[in-house]
Amino acid sequence: MPISNPISRTRAGLAFILVILASTPSFAQKKASDSDPDMKAIAAYHLSMERMNALDHAMHDMATELKKDPRFQKHMKEEAELAALQDKENPTAADQKRIEELQAASDRFDAEMGDLTGSGESLAAMEAGIKKLAPLANALQKNGMSAREYATMMMALLQAGMAAELKKSGALKTLPPGVNAENVQFVLDHEAEIQRLQQSWASLGSSK
Numbered sequence: 250m251p252i253s254n255p256i257s258r259t260r261a262g263l264a265f266i267l268v269i270l271a272s273t274p275s276f277a278q279k280k281a282s283d284s285d286p287d288m289k290a291i292a293a294y295h296l297s298m299e300r301m302n303a304l305d306h307a308m309h310d311m312a313t314e315l316k317k318d319p320r321f322q323k324h325m326k327e328e329a330e331l332a333a334l335q336d337k338e339n340p341t342a343a344d345q346k347r348i349e350e351l352q353a354a355s356d357r358f359d360a361e362m363g364d365l366t367g368s369g370e371s372l373a374a375m376e377a378g379i380k381k382l383a384p385l386a387n388a389l390q391k392n393g394m395s396a397r398e399y400a401t402m403m404m405a406l407l408q409a410g411m412a413a414e415l416k417k418s419g420a421l422k423t424l425p426p427g428v429n430a431e432n433v434q435f436v437l438d439h440e441a442e443i444q445r446l447q448q449s450w451a452s453l454g455s456s457k
Contacts, residue, residue, distance in 0.1 A: 291372075301443070330347075412425075
C-alpha cells in the first residue's frame, strides 16, 4: 500500500494541531522552482531517521504540554462529544443542534490554529506561526530542532511522500525538477517506520 500523506489533516485532536502548521494547501500546491528560495530549501533538506526520531520526540513532548492547556482540553472534550453524537443511530433534534454547535466550535478552533501559519505562504510564515505556539516551539527546542527546520522538514516529508506514492503506483516515471530524489527514496525505504510514526502521532489525539 502506498505511504499515506505524512501530514494529512485529520480530526484527531492533538494530531491535527501537531501538523497543521505545515499542511496548508497553498504551500503544498506550490511547484518546485529553482528560483523559489523556499522550494530550494525544501529540496536541499535531507530526511533521515535521526531527524524523524527527533521530530517524534518533540511531538510527544508537545502533546504532553498541550494536554495541560485548558483550551486544548476543552477542544478534545468537544471532539469526543461530537464523535459520540455523530455515531448515534437515531439522533434527536437536540442531538442535531448540539452537533451543529460542536462542529462550529471545532471549525473555529481549526481556523485559529490555521491562522498561525500566516496562510502558509512561506517557510518564514510557518516559522513565525510555530513560535507563537509555545508548547510546540519549546518541545522542538528541547529536542534540538528549530522552528525553521520543523517547517522545512514537514514540507520536505510531504513533498517526498507525495512523489513516493506516485512513483510506487507507476504514475510518476521521472521526478519533477526540484524534488529531492534521495528524500523520495528515503520515504520508500522507510515506509513501515514512517507509518508507525504516523500512527503514533495520530494516537496523540486521544483525550486519555
